[in-house]
Amino acid sequence: MRESVFQTQIGADVAEAARWLEAGQCVAIPTETVYGLAANALDTAAVARIYEVKNRPTFDPLIVHVLDAASAETYVEDFPAMLRRLAENFWPGPLTVLLPKKAVIPDLVTSGLPRVALRAPAHPVARQLLARLSFPLAAPSANPFGYISPTTAQHVYDQLQGQIPYILDGGPCTVGVESTIVGVEDGALVVYRLGGVAVEAIEEAAKTSVTVRQHSTSNPTAPGMLTTHYAPRKRLLLWPSANDWPVPAAGQNLGLLLFKRRQTLPPHTRCVVLSNEGDLSEAAQRLFSALRTLDNANDVEVIWAEQCPDIGLGRAINDRLRRAAATTE
Numbered sequence: 471m472r473e474s475v476f477q478t479q480i481g482a483d484v485a486e487a488a489r490w491l492e493a494g495q496c497v498a499i500p501t502e503t504v505y506g507l508a509a510n511a512l513d514t515a516a517v518a519r520i521y522e523v524k525n526r527p528t529f530d531p532l533i534v535h536v537l538d539a540a541s542a543e544t545y546v547e548d549f550p551a552m553l554r555r556l557a558e559n560f561w562p563g564p565l566t567v568l569l570p571k572k573a574v575i576p577d578l579v580t581s582g583l584p585r586v587a588l589r590a591p592a593h594p595v596a597r598q599l600l601a602r603l604s605f606p607l608a609a610p611s612a613n614p615f616g617y618i619s620p621t622t623a624q625h626v627y628d629q630l631q632g633q634i635p636y637i638l639d640g641g642p643c644t645v646g647v648e649s650t651i652v653g654v655e656d657g658a659l660v661v662y663r664l665g666g667v668a669v670e671a672i673e674e675a676a677k678t679s680v681t682v683r684q685h686s687t688s689n690p691t692a693p694g695m696l697t698t699h700y701a702p703r704k705r706l707l708l709w710p711s712a713n714d715w716p717v718p719a720a721g722q723n724l725g726l727l728l729f730k731r732r733q734t735l736p737p738h739t740r741c742v743v744l745s746n747e748g749d750l751s752e753a754a755q756r757l758f759s760a761l762r763t764l765d766n767a768n769d770v771e772v773i774w775a776e777q778c779p780d781i782g783l784g785r786a787i788n789d790r791l792r793r794a795a796a797t798t799e
């Protein structure tokens with residue numbers, strides 16, 4: 471365990487968070503997706519601190535948070551019309567766009583890649599903070615690399631206590647999964663990471679179909695593309711449908727993660743339901759918190775997770791579950 475550097479505080483003081491960020495430190499901030507570990511995106515030393523705190527490999531690029539499209543213009547060479555249209559439709563919100571960066575964005579932010587990932591968060595506290603600052607914020611999820619993303623200030627504290635000075639508390643995240651990442655390749659739209667904006671909504675806004683890019687085990691071309699990610703410490707397994715319930719090994723304590731409530735269940739010691747009525751938005755909001763509950767339960771040894779219908783936000787939920795399972799296999 472790392473030596474504590476700070477007496478980490480949780481609070482709702484935007485000015486206090488701004489003071490730490492202006493001093494080159496990392497601060498956890500709320501967004502509508504998950505809590506982010508933020509630092510001045512234009513300060514290489516501050517960005518390096520993000521990688522250090524998270525123990526994140528430097529080949530995995532970061533997302534930069536801006537207030538709006540006008541702010542984004544400051545940091546990019548070009549804003550293609552197709553992506554600008556998406557920003558107009560979904561900003562502020564859980565959509566990240568990949569754009570050719572200007573030199574003012576340090577190469578460490580983009581892992582040496584020519585494009586920077588930008589998004590304008592919708593959370594009112596994050597927007598108050600960005601409006602106070604003279605710089606954008608690099609902010610991946612505020613958790614140790616590879617672990618479950620945090621959706622409350624307490625989740626951040628439990629994982630990063632002593633490593634950062636301040637956690638800006640904005641309440642529970644309302645979306646609960648990370649942003650969708652899109653870019654343009656050869657004139658066509660590409661989704662690099664499934665997330666809080668459904669592919670169907672992007673296609674409708676763009677009036678064109680999109681390609682969903684597969685994950686990369688190394689040298690990702692955008693943030694959040696690693697195959698293994700978002701994982702609990704315990705082994706997590708997927709089953710394709712409730713028609714083939716998992717059977718725990720003899721004496722094994724099984725935790726169930728269900729998409730919706732069911733009348734008949736296999737033998738288990740603990741069960742968490744994402745949405746009683748099978749609502750995908752509610753399931754996405756509760757996903758990471760539910761994984762933490764089962765991961766921290768003393769009476770659970772293995773987690774079996776039910777996948778959602780693979781439509782809308784269900785595609786992002788299933789993406790996170792598949793990557794969590796890949797990590798723990």
